[in-house]
Amino acid sequence: MTKKKIATIWMDGCSGCHMSFLDIDHRLLDIADLIELVHSPLVDHKDFPPDVDVTLVEGAVSSNEDLEKILKVRARTKILVSMGDCAVNANVPAMRNRFTPKALNEAIYLAPNMAQPQIPHGTVPTLLPQVRPVHAVVKVDVYVPGCPPSNDTLFYVLSELIHGRMPDLSDKTRFGA
Amino acid sequence: MSRVVTLKINGQDVSGREDESILDVARENGIEIPTLCQLDGLSNVGACRLCLVEIVGVSRLLPACVTRVAEGMEVNTESERLLRYRRMIVEMLFSEGNHVCPVCISNGHCELQDTAIALQINHIGMPYRFPVRQVDASHARYGLDPNRCILCTRCVRVCDEIEGAHTWDIMGRGIASQLVTDLATPWGESETCTSCGKCVQICPTGALFIKGKSVGEMTKRPDFLPYLAMMRNRKNGS
Amino acid sequence: MHLEDLQRITEEHHAAEAGLKHVLYVCSGTACQSSRSDEVVKALQAELKARGLEATCEVRQGGCQGLCARGPMAALDQGKVVYQHLTPEDAPTVVETLDSQPPDHLQLPSTMPFFTRQVRIATQIAGLLDPNELNSYIAAGGYQALLDALSNKTSNEVLQEIVRSNLRGRGGAGYPTGLKWSTVAKAPQTPKYVVVNGDEGDPGAFMDRSLMEDYPFRVLEGMTLAAYAVGASYGYIYVRAEYPLAVKRLQSAIKQAQKQNLLGSNIAGTTFSFNVEIRLGAGAFVCGEETALIASIEGGRGTPRPRPPYPAESGLWGKPTLINNVETMANIVPIIQNGGEWFAEIGTEKSKGTKVFALSGRINNTGLIEVPMGITLREIIFEIGGGIPDGKRFKAVQTGGPSGGCIPEQYLDMPVDYESLASIGSIMGSGGMIVMDETSCMVDVAKYFMEFSMAESCGKCVPCRVGTAQMYDLLCKISEGRATLDDLVLLESLCDMVKHTSLCGLGQAAPNPVVSTLRYFRDEYLAHITEKRCAAGVCQIKHEPLEVHS
Numbered sequence: 027m028t029k030k031k032i033a034t035i036w037m038d039g040c041s042g043c044h045m046s047f048l049d050i051d052h053r054l055l056d057i058a059d060l061i062e063l064v065h066s067p068l069v070d071h072k073d074f075p076p077d078v079d080v081t082l083v084e085g086a087v088s089s090n091e092d093l094e095k096i097l098k099v100r101a102r103t104k105i106l107v108s109m110g111d112c113a114v115n116a117n118v119p120a121m122r123n124r125f126t127p128k129a130l131n132e133a134i135y136l137a138p139n140m141a142q143p144q145i146p147h148g149t150v151p152t153l154l155p156q157v158r159p160v161h162a163v164v165k166v167d168v169y170v171p172g173c174p175p176s177n178d179t180l181f182y183v184l185s186e187l188i189h190g191r192m193p194d195l196s197d198k199t200r201f202g203a
Numbered sequence: 204m205s206r207v208v209t210l211k212i213n214g215q216d217v218s219g220r221e222d223e224s225i226l227d228v229a230r231e232n233g234i235e236i237p238t239l240c241q242l243d244g245l246s247n248v249g250a251c252r253l254c255l256v257e258i259v260g261v262s263r264l265l266p267a268c269v270t271r272v273a274e275g276m277e278v279n280t281e282s283e284r285l286l287r288y289r290r291m292i293v294e295m296l297f298s299e300g301n302h303v304c305p306v307c308i309s310n311g312h313c314e315l316q317d318t319a320i321a322l323q324i325n326h327i328g329m330p331y332r333f334p335v336r337q338v339d340a341s342h343a344r345y346g347l348d349p350n351r352c353i354l355c356t357r358c359v360r361v362c363d364e365i366e367g368a369h370t371w372d373i374m375g376r377g378i379a380s381q382l383v384t385d386l387a388t389p390w391g392e393s394e395t396c397t398s399c400g401k402c403v404q405i406c407p408t409g410a411l412f413i414k415g416k417s418v419g420e421m422t423k424r425p426d427f428l429p430y431l432a433m434m435r436n437r438k439n440g441s
Numbered sequence: 442m443h444l445e446d447l448q449r450i451t452e453e454h455h456a457a458e459a460g461l462k463h464v465l466y467v468c469s470g471t472a473c474q475s476s477r478s479d480e481v482v483k484a485l486q487a488e489l490k491a492r493g494l495e496a497t498c499e500v501r502q503g504g505c506q507g508l509c510a511r512g513p514m515a516a517l518d519q520g521k522v523v524y525q526h527l528t529p530e531d532a533p534t535v536v537e538t539l540d541s542q543p544p545d546h547l548q549l550p551s552t553m554p555f556f557t558r559q560v561r562i563a564t565q566i567a568g569l570l571d572p573n574e575l576n577s578y579i580a581a582g583g584y585q586a587l588l589d590a591l592s593n594k595t596s597n598e599v600l601q602e603i604v605r606s607n608l609r610g611r612g613g614a615g616y617p618t619g620l621k622w623s624t625v626a627k628a629p630q631t632p633k634y635v636v637v638n639g640d641e642g643d644p645g646a647f648m649d650r651s652l653m654e655d656y657p658f659r660v661l662e663g664m665t666l667a668a669y670a671v672g673a674s675y676g677y678i679y680v681r682a683e684y685p686l687a688v689k690r691l692q693s694a695i696k697q698a699q700k701q702n703l704l705g706s707n708i709a710g711t712t713f714s715f716n717v718e719i720r721l722g723a724g725a726f727v728c729g730e731e732t733a734l735i736a737s738i739e740g741g742r743g744t745p746r747p748r749p750p751y752p753a754e755s756g757l758w759g760k761p762t763l764i765n766n767v768e769t770m771a772n773i774v775p776i777i778q779n780g781g782e783w784f785a786e787i788g789t790e791k792s793k794g795t796k797v798f799a800l801s802g803r804i805n806n807t808g809l810i811e812v813p814m815g816i817t818l819r820e821i822i823f824e825i826g827g828g829i830p831d832g833k834r835f836k837a838v839q840t841g842g843p844s845g846g847c848i849p850e851q852y853l854d855m856p857v858d859y860e861s862l863a864s865i866g867s868i869m870g871s872g873g874m875i876v877m878d879e880t881s882c883m884v885d886v887a888k889y890f891m892e893f894s895m896a897e898s899c900g901k902c903v904p905c906r907v908g909t910a911q912m913y914d915l916l917c918k919i920s921e922g923r924a925t926l927d928d929l930v931l932l933e934s935l936c937d938m939v940k941h942t943s944l945c946g947l948g949q950a951a952p953n954p955v956v957s958t959l960r961y962f963r964d965e966y967l968a969h970i971t972e973k974r975c976a977a978g979v980c981q982i983k984h985e986p987l988e989v990h991s
Contacts, residue, residue: 111305114326118303123333156333161326169325173305196323201316202304249747250902252942264941269747291938295907329911329931354900373742373900376725378910380900 030079030188033065034109035099037092038119038157039085042174043110044068047082049177050184060188076102080187082109082180086116087163089151100164105187109180111173111201113160120157127153170195172203210276225267225278226254236280237289237318239296239407240355241268244428246364251355253289253318256280264288290322297327299378300334301350302408308421309409315353316408336381341391344414345403352382352410358402365431370396382410401427442701442709444588447579454580463539466503466569467515467527470654471686472647472808473505477529478513484529488536498539504567504655508555510807516568523549523556554824555806560787560813562795563611563771567655572690575697578658584703586777587662590669591711600626600670603773605781607793612638612729612766613841613870614946615792615859621763624753625671628761633673635715636757636764637664638734639680639687642726643842644893646873648797649767651809653680653687656771657694661717663773664765665704668715671763676715679734681722691719726843726897730945731756731764733899744899745945766871768797788814792858792869800826802875803833812857819853822876833878837961841870843890843897844950846957847883866957868950882979883962884969888916890954898947905948908939912955919966922973922982929970933959 036044044067064078065071074095081103087093100106111117122130130153136143160166170183170193179199186193205221212229219228224247229236240251249266256267259277267280279285296302296315304310336349356373359382363369370393374383384393403411405425412421458464467473467482485500506514511525517539524535524547531547538544549556561567571577578584590599604619625633637660641649653660664676680688695717698704706714720738727733728743731752737743738757756762772794776784785793792814798821801807805827812821818838822828829835837847846867855861859869877886895909915932918924936952936959943949959966968974973982 108326115297116331118306120331120333121301121303123301124335158331159326162330166326171325195325200304200320201302202307202310248901249944252902252904252944255942266747288938288942291934292903292942295903295911298911299907329935330914332910332914353903354906375900377895377898377900377906380906 029060029062031064031075031077032061032080032082032184032188033063033074033078033099033103034067034082034084035065035074035095036067037083037085037095037113037160038088039110039112040118041067041084043082043084043112043180046174046177047109047180050181051177053181057185057188061184074098074102078103080105080107080184082107082184083113083160083166084109086112086119086157086159087154088119088157089153091151093154093163096160096164105167106160106164107168107170107183107187108160108166109170110175111171113166114169114171115201116157116159116162117173123156127155168193170199171201172199173201175199175203206274208272208274208276210272210274210278212278213281219272221271221273223272225256225265225270225272225276228272229267229278229280234280236267237321238268239314239318239353240357242357242361242405242425242428244365244430244432245357245360245405248356248360251292251353253292255285255288257282257285286322290324291329293319293322293324294327294329296353297324298329298331300352301336303350306418307351307409308412308416308418309351309423310419312419312422313409314407332378339384339390340414341389342393342396342398342414343391344398345390345400346412346414347382347384347390348410348412349381350410351408353408354380354382355407357405357407358382358411361401361405361428365428365435366397366399366401368395368397368399371402442584442588442703444585444592447584447588450576451580451582454576458580460497461499462497463499463518465498465500465515465517465535465539466571467500468504468506468513468568469502469572470505470509470651471684472509473512473514474686476512478527480529481513481515481527481532484532485535488532492536494536498536501571502573503569504572505564505651505809506568507559507564507810508549508806508808510805511549514549519569520551523551525549555808555810555827558816558820558825559811560795561811562775562784562787563652563768563797564656564809564811565659565775567652567659572655572657573693575658575694575701575703582778583658583774584662586774587665587669587703588709590666590777591709591713596626596670596672599666599777602777602781603670606776606784607781607791608769608772608776608784609792609859610766611768611772611796611871613844613868615869618765618769621753621765622667622671624751625673625761625763628754630760631672632675632760633671634757634760634762635664635668635671635673635676636734636738636762637676637678637767637770638729638731638764639678639684639767640722640729640734641684641767641871642681642729642897643844643871643873644890645799645801645839645875646842646871647799648809648872650684650687652767652771652797653678653684654690657687657690658698659774660691660767660770661694661698661704663770664717665708665715666773666777667763667765667770669713671761673763674714674716676717677738677757678717678719679722679728679738680719681724681728683724688719688721695719725899726893727899727945727947730947732945734764735762742899744901745947747944768872789856789858791860796857796869796872798872798874800874800876802839803829803878803880804876805830814858815856817854817856818848821857821874822853826876829876829878833880835876836879836881837877837883837886839867839875839877839886839954840873841868841950841953842873843893844868844946844953845870845873846953847877847886847961848957849961866953866960868953880977880979882920882975882977883958883965884916884920884975885977885979887955887958888913888920891916891951894947894951898951902942902944902948904939904942905944905951908935908943908948909951911935912939912952916955919969920975920980922969922975922980924970926970929966
């Protein structure tokens with residue numbers, strides 16, 4: 027049996043979902059023979075590889091960098107998983123949607139307590155007008171709400187997907203779980 | 204005196220009094236129909252549309268909370284179509300406001316959240332509207348976060364019908380509707396509010412809350428309501 | 442006031458008229474007033490005075506002649522000559538040619554299909570009497586029906602006449618009027634109320650405004666007959682405040698009728714008493730919905746409530762309430778005068794009588810018409826309406842306002858009645874008819890009506906409050922060329938859901954403009970979505986890179 031190519035990406039989120047993913051702990055070893063982790067914020071591949079079987083997406087689409095990333099990931103992934111509330115419903119990152127990116131930049135980078143108040147250009151990603159959930163931008167195949175989804179939930183999702191089954195999450199997680 | 208009638212709900216034979224609603228009779232028989240605007244002890248407005256049911260021989264869907272049972276009625280509460288509509292209604296409510304469950308004081312004790320879980324909603328299919336709404340924290344003990352308000356008008360009704368103050372009402376129309384105290388003055392400056400807190404206890408979400416609670420700490424206790432309503436009815440002799 | 446008094450007033454009026462050589466009624470409706478018809482009246486009166494003709498010729502304010510596009514209009518001697526485009530400067534010419542032929546540019550041929558193809562029952566002689574004068578109405582046969590009914594017919598006989606006529610509600614849904622009346626008549630509770638719904642809010646509809654402005658006594662008399670038939674003692678006319686002239690004329694009509702004991706206690710010396718009050722709407726479209734209208738009259742926020750119970754059983758303050766539209770009420774008097782059978786002979790099998798339509802949009806003869814049920818849309822638009830201006834091609838006609846649909850060319854030969862219009866996804870509605878030609882984009886039209894429904898939603902129920910906003914957003918996305926085929930799927934499922942789950946008619950019908958344009962003009966939606974192109978050149982296509990659903 028060929029190993030399933032698994033990837034994870036991290037956009038606008040707190041990395042809590044990745045932490046929960048790592049909390050799968052030793053059980054990761056149980057499935058290590060079945061998967062190949064081809065890309066992850068923790069693995070440091072420069073470019074997202076082609077022909078990935080499953081990608082777990084943490085975070086909402088918030089900046090132009092996120093947007094480029096998710097488009098490429100979608101194009102190179104068979105099953106895209108929205109992992110956690112930020113990916114599923116934009117969650118806390120979307121609380122900035124009531125402000126314009128300009129107002130946000132000014133409030134942060136031109137704050138009076140800044141040593142050298144200036145709005146950065148080119149060094150940080152440009153904010154999109156609104157933070158949006160992943161499925162508002164690309165097609166999503168599996169939704170795993172939760173903030174973060176528990177390690178059990180994520181392990182269940184992963185095991186089902188690598189065995190070619192669609193996970194049924196109705197009694198396993200929820201918004202804000 | 205009301206007559207007793209027999210009818211079928213989801214194929215099950217049940218009986219009810221003629222002045223009971225389909226919702227009453229369904230619940231008495233352990234048949235769950237989701238609701239958000241309905242609350243025992245308050246008048247029914249039929250506004251959330253979650254309790255719509257199919258009745259054989261009636262072309263329209265009717266809200267179970269305000270539709271009386273009748274002899275020989277055949278009610279269906281669980282069709283694929285009704286479930287689809289209910290999911291869409293809940294998705295609409297999520298898309299309409301700014302519901303950020305993980306940082307909400309009512310996380311885990313929220314009727315909107317519970318309804319979404321019961322309907323197996325794992326994402327919101329329609330675009331979020333991300334409205335800009337201001338929190339009112341002017342009251343000494345309570346707060347209003349309209350981002351979490353679903354305009355069920357339970358607070359409006361409890362304040363008017365039970366407390367008799369009518370501090371709350373709805374201002375504006377359509378998608379711009381919003382909850383206001385008095386004539387849209389800050390809650391803390393309201394001349395009519397008695398600070399009884401009934402509105403907070405019957406609010407289905409975290410929109411109305413007690414100050415000082417943190418994430419997931421706000422548990423609502425609406426149980427007082429049927430008792431108060433019963434006492435009031437007894438006093439009025441009805 | 443008794444039947445003999447009516448006779449006397451009529452005779453006196455005719456005697457006075459006989460002494461006049463010419464009577465000219467200048468339209469004083471809102472449309473003609475906005476093109477200075479009141480100045481035209483003054484100029485003509487001054488001109489007559491200057492020539493010493495004021496004793497033999499009279500210029501009066503009259504009602505609507507129908508062809509608003511040619512206003513200000515006027516009718517001389519019972520319509521012998523019909524004037525168009527009058528200005529105060531034309532006064533000398535008009536007065537000079539009273540006995541001869543006025544210049545061609547000032548008159549309209551009476552053989553025009555616009556006039557000859559109409560059948561006027563509700564608007565009968567609305568253009569040829571002074572809407573401010575009770576005696577003018579009486580001389581034209583007014584109040585005969587009421588006084589005759591009060592002294593010679595039982596209330597049930599009046600009711601049965603309406604049942605026999607098969608008249609259906611002209612507010613849009615076409616509920617049988619006789620059935621509604623008998624339900625209220627049979628309701629055990631008292632007091633009962635009669636409400637006239639004059640909250641005409643459809644864009645492009647002005648039938649009820651015109652009837653209230655030109656024919657206030659006709660509406661009042663019909664309402665009084667209705668009260669007699671159902672046993673009501675109190676009535677309200679609910680008029681939107683945007684119709685100040687209608688309000689003024691109704692107020693004056695109520696005052697005059699009260700003075701002559703045609704309203705009030707013991708009308709015409711009988712035991713029947715009926716009082717009428719006007720209530721002003723604050724401009725909410727939803728208040729045309731009967732339960733919202735009731736809430737508004739009661740002094741509450743104008744929001745609908747679930748039906749049943751219907752107002753006929755539990756309406757104003759929980760009492761049995763008859764609610765009829767203005768045009769329905771304007772049909773009552775002729776039915777009582779001529780009998781239900783007479784009315785039932787006009788029209789089609791299921792839709793009897795006539796219907797008043799307001800023609801607007803891309804059509805030559807913009808204005809108000811009354812036609813028999815069963816006439817075809819083609820006859821209305823191309824014969825009576827004079828076709829499409831500037832040689833453009835007809836594309837669709839919208840009936841029923843924000844609750845109706847767009848009808849394409851292939852159905853132009855279909856007879857106009859309640860069932861036919863419903864069968865092709867539109868509704869009769871209250872009578873607005875907006876004609877569109879090739880310069881209209883149907884996505885843009887749907888977006889326009891959805892914006893209207895969204896703004897007018899009361900916000901009470903979730904599907905209408907949120908659904909109309911979601912549908913509007915999606916239509917914006919489509920019209921701007923930013924949408925995907927997935928968005929179209931979502932739009933269609935929202936249409937279905939909002940239609941079947943909304944609390945009142947506003948929400949239930951709000952998807953109709955989208956559904957009907959999708960049914961007949963789907964290619965236009967697809968052109969916006971897949972080709973990013975608006976064939977009519979109306980929509981501003983934008984390019985936003987964020988939408989990349991695969």
